[in-house]
Amino acid sequence: MRDLIPLFPYLKKYKSKIFLGFLFVSVSIFLQSLYPLVIGNAIDDLISKANEELLFKYALLSVGIILTGGFFLFLTRRTIIVASREIENDLRNDFFAHLQKLPKNFYNEKTTGDLMAHATNDINNVRNFLGPGIMYSVQTVLRTIITLIILFSINAEIAVIALVPLPFISYLVYSVMKRTYGRSMKVQEAFSAMTTKVQENFAGIRVIKSYVREKFEIEQFNKISADYQKKNLALARMQAYSFPMMFLLTGLSIIIVIYFGGMKVINGTFTVGNIAEFVVYLGQLTFPMIAFGWVISLVQRAAPAMKRISTIMTTEPGIKDAGKSGINLTAESIRGEIELRKVSFRYPKTEIDILRKVDLKIPAGSTLGIIGYTGSGKSTLINLIPRVFDVTEGEILIDGADIRKISLNELRKSIGIVPQESFLFSDTIANNIAYTGEISEERITDVSKKAGLYKDVNLFPEKFRTILGERGITLSGGQKQRTSIARAIYKEPKILILDDSLSAVDTSTEAEILKELKEVMKGRTSIIISHRISTLQNADNIIVLDGGIIKEQGAHNDLIKLEGIYYNIYMKQLLEEEIKEI
Amino acid sequence: MSVHKIKYKKEEEALGKALDSQLFRRLLSYFKPYKLQIAFATILTITISALAAVRPRLTPIAIDDKIANKDLPGLQIIIIILLGTLVLQGAIQYIMAYLTSWIGQKIIYDLRKKVFEHTINLNLKFFDNNPIGRLVTRVTNDIEVLYEVFSSGLVTAFGDIFTIIWILYFMFTLDWKLSLVTLSVLPILVYATSVFRKNVRSSYARIRILVAKMNSYIQEHITGISIVQLFVREKKTVEEFEKINRDHTEENKKSIFYYAVFFPVVELLGAVAVGLIIWYGGGQVFSSYISVGVIISFIQFTEMFFRPIRDLSEKYNILQTAMASSERIFDLLDRKSPVVDPEYPVPAKDVKGNIDFKNVWFAYNEEDFVLKNVSFCIKEGERIAFVGATGAGKSTIINLLCRFYDVTKGSITVENTDIRNFNQQDLRSNIAIVLQDVFLFSGDIKSNIDLGNDLISNATIDESVRNTGLDDFINSLPEGISHKVNERGSTLSVGQKQLISFARALAYNPKILILDEATSSVDTETELLIQEAIKKLIEGRTSIIIAHRLSTIQSCDKIIVLHKGEIKEMGTHQQLLENQGLYYKLYQLQYKEEFKNA
Incomplete structure (x- = not known):
């Protein structure tokens, strides 16, 4: 039962509705309890042969009682059950809003299925207790008391x-x-x-x-x-x-x-009428007795469900937001100079450092390329900048300020990221691209041209109003990536991050997109992760990550001269191209 | 420009289907094996409905005859009869409830067995073309929906009808005029019920759609939480969700309204009926046409009458939902596998491992050929490596040899017999495949090696474990070979999983081994283990290897270089290197570094 205490604030919000509901249910129970009395009297009068007029009155009276009783029962459902639906609504809103605040780490530990179960089954169980549970317990208690009084007064x-x-x-x-x-x-x-x-x-x-x-x-x-x-x-x-x-x-x-x-x-x-009264009253008692057992089982289900919900609602968001108390940098005022100082990172509950004391400077407006094998720490590195995770050691500075001291919203608003797995929502293409901010058809057309998406979209009958996902069409991997790029550019970020975002696009399309992106990247700090040298070779600076350490660094030509990891990858990719040509 | 597929997905939101007599008859055919039990259950329902109607019939006798005449012994007899019918009714009701569940469960079991057996025997093309989630739903949820029809549904519908008939019979034999007066509310009840059902049903349909919408919104925003947060859309997202949640709540409130109106209306109709009985019947009492006891029993009858009518309309709803499910199930059952066993199969007992591909053409989709005129032959005990870039057609060769698919043109023979003349299972029992993506089943290590085959002795398992170098790992586990394996082997490393799949192939001791080498990198120690294990694996049997390791390739008798579905080069490692052709390039790309390191 103690697990249900967090529900009090929710109940309080609807106290007048619930109070009215209690009142209505009392009236309806009272009226319904009168019904058998009327029938009992009617039958007694039949035996003592009262006049016909009286019988008609009895008939009208019994219908009248049930009618008013039923009306109040109607009002009860319209108050208590409706309140329970409202509380369910509030609870689910709060639960969902809280989920939005929780960091990536939280989601790495929970399965989507479990969270879905909390949002659906658990909340339903709580609702069942609040609505039918409360309504029937009031009904049960009142009806039992009234009926007992009447039965005892009869005999x-x-x-x-x-x-x-x-x-x-x-x-x-x-x-x-x-x-x-x-x-x-x-x-x-x-x-x-x-x-x-x-x-x-x-x-x-x-x-x-x-x-x-x-x-x-x-x-x-x-x-x-x-x-x-x-x-x-x-x-x-x-x-x-x-x-x-x-x-x-x-x-x-x-x-x-x-x-x-x-x-x-x-x-x-005793009279025969008394027997009739008893029979009807006993019938009226059966249902409350059944409901009583049922209510108990509802509580038993609701308590653990509420406990599970509370556990998540009290989980602290792991990424602390400096908010307004922090350094006064906004998405507009950030220039985009990034510096990593001795940055190390390991995932919680693991013992391996994914990044080891990485030092790196990215001047504002420059382009950085990152290459390295899977597991070398590339994605982790770029995820640290918008604070998907916080560094374990060291610090990351933007325009000289520790990112943990910048308002989280402003920081993230200044970064446009294209993640490795392009996640799109089941919504129109337009809404997916204009994910941040107002929809401007002109700008959507503009950014989709830059991302090399425009031609593809024009082939769809509904153009930008085409719905994606389960209820719409499935885009190819390359189309998804380009939509995802368009979404990031639409944001007009000071810092643009592409995490292996052209992997599913063939080389000639890639070259086209890169040409367009060059314009976009002017005046923005850009970070590009790729397995393909062709994507990176024009970057101002390229780093080769290996085992969480920067192994090689420099411009394309410098790295080729070095004849190290970068050179090897380059040679292999040349061969691959050759084989494909055959 | 890459080829993009646009798939329009059908909405699976079937809300129910009108009664289809053919479908219904097919559904009924599953009752056949349980004819006797169903007959018995039907007899029981009729008995119960009769007994239920008997009690109110006895009440007037108790009151009018016995109590009014102060006949105490007579009253006692009636009481005993009342008690007797009550207990009997309870007992029968219990047996009936259990019996109907039993019938339902049996039929569900039979049907599920049939559907699973049918599905698992369909060929791979079917599994490649249908999302697994949907197939799982057919076997699990869709069949579950039918349970209600098979169990309580039909039998209790009978019961409801009989109850109504019995009550009518008793009422009319007591007093037909009063019966007619009482029943005058019936049309209103039927009408109210049908209006209520219709509204509630469409309201539920809307709720279901809204719930699905809400769930997919939650699901999507849990999966895409990073995007939401990186694009600082938390507030907007919550607002959007609140809107969807609000729609859901409002629709639920509407359905509360229907319930809030319906139940009082039913009670009111009951009260009207009772009022009519008192008013009209009471008048008759004055004229001494009707006794007080009759009036009391009529009041009881009215209460008993309402339930079966409400239930019957619910049963109809159940049947409608069941129709939609059964249509999907029967559709699956009617699927035929395009790869069929011959009527008179050649026994595949003497397979030694002589394989011949003769001008094989193959396309997964009509004209889109993945293999073009491929011919080669493999002799007993030979080791052949296939080399080529992704999409060259290497895996297709495996699929064809195992008859997961049949060739489009040309033929494949094993021991000079076209493989289409073998039973698929006979053919495959001579072949073991080790796939790149190791699939492990939940269970333990042992069950993943023998796959539940009793014919494989523990000694054989131990030997294959030793030969694949898996013994060190197994010995380090407290439960040894009984170490639990989770779904898909999520707790094991890539290398361990591979070794287990090697041990699996060794334990089956096949004539022909197919090995699709994994490309994933493992640590040096495991790499050595794997290389050793592969040597043991291919020793002394015909082996077909899609090779990624230089050491494996070098130990092969012949290398076949595939490119875009055609054989480009064939020969030994040295020959092909000297050729300086495609193999030479592939070698430099994939194996040179390894060679340098070695």
Whole structure:
């Protein structure tokens, strides 16, 4: 229960709605409790042969009571349940907003699937507790109290006897629910084991077929499928109790009333109308008793779910923002001089330094090329500049200021980055390019021409309004990269970073794009990572990274003369080109 | 300009399908093996619905005859009968609920078995062309949707109908005039229910779309979180999300409205029915046409009447969703594999490893030939290396030899028999493939070596572990060969995974070995282990190697240089080097450095 405390501020926001809901539910319960009294009286009057007019009044009265009661029930749902939906909305907004603040490190440790489960299942479980959970617990408590008062006022003795089975209902419902929940969790586990098996088999189909293991895998699958069936049947055995249990116990109460009440009628201390009243009231009690057990199981589900949500909501964003207290540099005023001083970096919970005491100066407006084998630290280095990660040791300066002292937003606004894996959103091409700032068709056309994308987009029937992703079209790798470049240029950043961003583009297109980009890079500091010498050779300065250390540095011609790593890569690529020509 | 593929993806958002009699009949055919159980379940539902209607019928007898006449022993008998029917009803209800689940589970199991077996036996082309996620959904979720139809769905629909019939029967035998008066609310109830269902259903459809939209938004912005942060779009993103979340909440609130109206309306209709009973029936009591007990039992009947009517309309919805799923499942079951086994297969027992490619042409997509007129022959025990740039057609040769695909033109023979005359499985049991991307299954190291084959003895496994140099690693593990392997072997290093796949191939002791050497770099120590293991692997059997290592190439009898789907050069390492052709260039590109280092 303690895990649910973080919900209080959310409840508080809707306190008037919830309060009204409590009021409405009380009125509707009160009215509905009157209903059996009316019927009981009507039947008694039938026996004592009252006049017909009175009967018509009874009929109208019973309909009237249910009508008003129903109206208030309607209002209850419109307040409490609506409030629960609003709280769900707030909670999900806050959860999502918090996710946006968390650093890359956090996402490296969590799977998308888990986070999705928190945003959907966990929040749903909390909502179920807040809405139906609260509504039914109020209903249950009120209805039980009112009904008990009425039953006891009619006849205390019969009331006591008749009520004996009711607490058992609650307890039974609770324990069946608990076991059902436990078993359904097991069913779920078995289901996901089965899914994993199928997934693995289909993904590894080549191995299965080449080693002729189809029969074996089918047997294995059937075993898992049989286990799933077994778990389901265990669940079914438990669920099968719920229905008979319910009416067995109410039925029992009714039979008790007919028997003992009947004896009293024979003695003359009880009326047939009283029996009818009891029967209806007992029927009214059954549902609250069932709801009671259900509410408990809702709480049991909501508490751990809320705990998981709270854990994430209280996770601190790892990258501290200097905000306004920092150095007064804005995206507009930054010139773009970058300096790395003895920068070392290692990922948390690892022991290997990805970068080792790297010293590097990039003058404002110059172009730096980076080349090196996979794992040499290229991407890590450029990720440190927009503070995707913070350095482990040393410092990075922009225009002479430690980047940790610059406002995070201003820092990132001044950098246009084209990441290695071009990630685009399922939105129009225009919206993807104009990701930052207002949409200007003129500028979109301009930047897409520069990124070598314009011709491709014009081939699509919807042009820039073409939607990408699941609900739209899939771009080729090269098209994605060029869109991603256009997006970065659109930002008009002072610092432009291309992380192996032309790898999926063929050499002739690359040359075209590079020619265009040359214009763009004028007056901007640019960093280009590439495996291809052709991409880098015109840079003002090129560094060769190897094992987190700068091994070679200089302009293209200098590095060739050096006959080191750079030279070797260059020669190989010349050969590759030659082979392709054949 | 690179070729770009534009794929328009179909939306899989099927919300339900109108009843299709052919589909429905095919679905029903799965009930056949359980005819008896279904008949029994149907009898039980009829009994239950009868019993449920009996109790209100007994109430007037208890009140009018026994209580009114102060007949205590008579009352006791009625009470005992009431108790008896109650217990009986409970017991039957329990058996029925379990029995229907049992039938449903059995049929689901049968169907799933069939679908899985069918799918796994489809050829590779099918798997290459269909996203694995979608296939997994067919076997898992789509079949799950059918459970409700197969279990409670149809049988309880029967029950509901019978309940209604029984109640009607009892009501009319008690008093037909009062019955008609009571039932006058029925058309309104049916109408209200259908309006409610229609609204709720379309509201749910909209909610489902909004939930999917919201989920994909969350998913996308978790995957693309770096972009959001690097482009300082957190605020905008949150705003956008709030809009989507708001739409979702509003739609949910709308469906709350439907519920908030519907339940009071149903109660109201119930009250109207009771009011009519009191008003009209009460009048009849005065005229002594009807007893008070009859009135009480009519009140009870009204309450019992409402539930089955509501349930029935729900069942119809379930059936509609099931139709959409079953259509997808049957579509999969109707797929045929284009690579088929011959009717009278040649036994592949005496395969020694003589392979002949004769003028082989092959295209994955119609005219786009990946292999062009490729001919070569490999003799028993020979080692052949294939060399070429990516896209030269090396892997296609493997795919064809294993009959994952059939040649477009030309033929491939093994021991002078066209491989299309063998059973696919017989052919493959003579071949072992070691792929570049090692695929490991979750389980342990042992199960990844023998792949669950009982015919491979522990001694064989131990030997292959030793011969591949995997023993040092295995001995360093506390559980040894029973060391747990995660999904895809995520906890093992690239080198370890490769050695395991080598041990796998060795343990199967194939006549023909196909090795697609991995290019990924490993540390020097592992590299030596791998080189040693490869030597053991190819010893004494026909081997086809897509080579990336100089040491492997040098130990081969023949090297075939592929370029853009054609054989350009063929010969030994020395011969080809002297040629100074394509091989010479490739050699300089890929192997020279290695050669220098060695």
